[in-house]
Amino acid sequence: METSQLFNVLAIFLLSDPFAVVNANSEGDALFAFRRAVKDPNNVLESWDPTLVDPCTWFHITCDDDKRVTRLDLGHAKLSGHLVPELGRLQRLQFLELYKNDLMGPIPKELGELKNLLSLGLYQNNLTGSIPATLSNLSNIKFLRLNSNKLTGRIPRELTKLGNLKILDLSNNDLCGTFPTYGSFSKFSQESFKNNPRLKGPELMGFVRYDTGESCK
Template sequence: MAMAKELVIIVLVFVLEFQCIKGVNKDGTLLLSLLKNLKAPPNIIRSWNSSDKYPCHWEGVSCHRDHTVNVLDLTGQLISGTLSPAIGGLRKLRALYLSSNTLSATIPRELGNCTELEYLDLSENNLHGHIPLEVGRLTKLSYLSLYSNFLTGTIPPSIFGLPLLEEIYLNQNNLTGEIPSNVGNLTKLSSLWLAENKLSGTIPASITNCRRLAKLYLYHNQLHGNLPESLGRLQSLAYLYLTSMRQVVEMLRALRPVNPISRNSNTKGKVVLGEPSTPGGRNVMSA
């Protein structure tokens, strides 16, 4: 019996010593796994040190009090490569900003495991393939930006089932199919950018349930038919971009008279037959 106790003590000491030697915690290990699939600038490579106990002072990383990753912001860092499925292991990640890089390949399905995500920005990259259905599992998401990529396929209806979404930027891709009919579920939605895709069909009538909708960008698609008549009752709607839509004059008849047709995108409360100079801005979560 005494010998067994000594053996247990030796094993425990070995485990504790191993944990001290092994360096960075679990989230740090996941970040290093991500780095293996990326070509990153020297400042990131130097900063992401496997001998650190925690990754909380690494370039672009901020942590919760328990040293798990809270925000990963590598915007505009000239990063190329692919986004590894390891991203799904960052279970407490609240904000992921990887825009303005040259990431390629597809968006990993494992991203749907990051169920604490509130801000997701993968815009201005070279991502292709479909938007993963698993994005619909991110029930805390309020900001989704995937614009200016090469994404194809349809818009997953599950995205329009996310109750907290306020801003969606899917413009400048190659998305096809119709605007999901459940868009009206997004009662907190203020900005919807679907412009410069290959979307077809009509604008769903349920969009008039988006009472907070202020900006609706639909230009350069293959949409047709009339605008929902009740769209004119959206008092918050300030900008509606409709260029390159068929039967645009007929659609405009459904709008309230107080919204005259204008080509001036700087005037609040106008229906605009034109296009904005730049996509919508990014919301930033601080650490």
């Protein structure tokens, strides 16, 4: 194909969907920011090549027909390092599965921008800090599993408005205060909160009990 013909084909593609390449590059940049933030001893991220037009050919990534990222599946990949706020740019992401790794540091509040998220699986890592209240913006989420980390602080009461939540597991952390038993949390037993030594018991709607003093600092 001559150079002029190739240029015309590319021009038609860009005019037909002017945001396709921009979105793909933005999501690729976000994912590559995560790659830079982690150590990957088994080279499971070797295919993540930032020079490609979009990340849909990378292993452990699933995209929709518009070449937008919908799944990130990296459970049990022996990754260590940190989550990055750039992950909040993956606006069509439905599944963020990073369980059973050695991820450290806080959960970025920007994950609350993933409005299409159905499942957040961060369990069995070494995450620290508090649970971001911004996760209450994940109105479509069905599976929220943050168990077996080193999370501290109170359970955000805002999370009780997540009406689609089917599975909740906050067990085996160091959360404190009391745990809600109203709103969407009313369907979950104490198993969802077990092995948090500083949690003092249920908090009922209309009888809000906050612990004071050193127990929740």
